[in-house]
Structure formats: structure tokens, C-alpha cells
Amino acid sequence: MNKRTLKNDFLQIEYLTTSLRITGLIYGGKPNILADLNNLPPIYTPYGDFHFLGGHRLWHSPEAIPRTYIPDQPVIVTELPDGVLLEAKTEPGTGIRKRIEIRLAAGKPSATLTHTLINDGLWPVELSPWAITQFRLGGTVILPMPIDNADKAGLLHNRQFSLWPYTRINDPRLILDDSFVLFKAEASLPPFKIGYFNSHGWMAYWLDGVLFRKTFEAQVGLAYPDNNCNAEMYCNDQFVEAESLAPLNILNPGDSADHVETWELFDTLEQPWLPPDWQNKIQNI
16 A cells, blocks of 8 residues: 655655545654554455454445445545645546545644535435544543523423443443443444434544544534434444444535545643533543
């Protein structure tokens, strides 16, 4: 696999030129926080074998076989003044073309990723751009919960979860609280997956003294996949994922859909979006 590197004074991002993947995210000289999954066996599809590889990737939701697991296509790399544009060839079978534009901030450990799906097929396709970041195990996933009333009287629901068939509600790695859900990313089976509508528009992962946060637009009133989920997390015995999703779109031939994430990295849990009591809880897990 051919790798190239984007970097500023704070952050280093490694990406492949043979596959639409970001494989390295290095902050402050610390180890790569992304997962390396080259040892995992591939998934067979009629279009070839899908390899997980690890790191960050772009999929389209809802998940299905073989649609979601079309093997990675060759990539065209275009250098930008402050980043790079990675564009894969059109997928066989789906007619969808994937693109990720990465732009590094000049004076801070931050990057903006624009994920784009283009319909090169002959018929409309309903889908949602789905940005998936795979991390090494050993850290803590942080999911902020909606706490405000959905109506003035406080009579309507303001939170919901989607749970997958293999998810154990009593998984000991899961910590539920009114304002945050925490998940201790330890190697265990069966896997665990949870999704919800995240009105805060961010999710985070704390690992080896590095706090990663991705932010994204939470579009209230639009339909999202998986029972209206714009944020999901998955963990098994090999890796943990932080996933954000855009609303469902019906893409006509030639149309495209974008989904933007901003990545920020910090070397402390002392952040205004994390109350002090939760900083202590996360560190003491």
C-alpha cells in the first residue's frame, strides 16, 4: 500500500493512494490512534474481496451485502494548497463514486473532511453518506445526550436508541448517564453497536492522553438511516468505531451528496463541552 502524509505543526494525517482510506492520525508525536486491521480476513462479495484495512473510510448507508462492501476502487489524488482530494473510481454494481477532501487547519490540530457520494448510475438511489473512523482499543467513547425538553411541557420523548441484534443491553463496557453515554473500548465479544440522533453534533474518543472529537451537522426534521440515527458507535474485540451519518438522500443520476466532519485533537479532557465531573469520570474508568 502506498502512503502519503499531510501535516502541519500539530497534526499528521496519513492516507493511501491505492484506496480511499485515512490510515494514520498522529498528534503531538504520540502513537497513531487509528486502528490497523490488515490482519483481518476479507469479506467475499460478487465484486471481489472487501478488506477492512482500518482507519477512516466513507460508506453509504443503509448497510447491506454486497452494496456496502463493494471493494475499494483505485484512487485519483489531487494535491490542494492546504490538503488533498481523494477520489475513487465508480463502484461496480452500485454506480456510486466516492470522494474525500481533506483540508488541514493552519495553526491548530484540526482538519475538515468533506465526504461526497456521486451517483454515476442510470437510476435514482436512496442513501446516506456515512463517515466511519476506526480507533485502537483501550480508550473511552464519549456520546453526548440530548437533555432539553422536546416540547414546552416536557411531555414528548427527547432521546431514543437503536440497538443491533448482537448488542447486549447489559454489556459491562457501557455506562449510561442522563447527559453522556460512555463506552469503555475493551476487546470483547459479542460486538456492541448503538445509534441515536445526536442533536449536539459531536462525538469523541479519549485514548492514551489524546482526545479526538469529530463534529458534524445535526439536521433536525430530516430522515436519517437506522431509525433516525446521525451518530453510531461499534466495538468488537479488534477495534472501536465512531460513525456519523448525513440525512437520507434520493440521488438522481449525476447528483451528489456531501457530509462534512471537522476533526479536532486535544491533549487534555479539560474542555468546555465536557463538564468537570465527567472529565474525572472518564479518566477514572
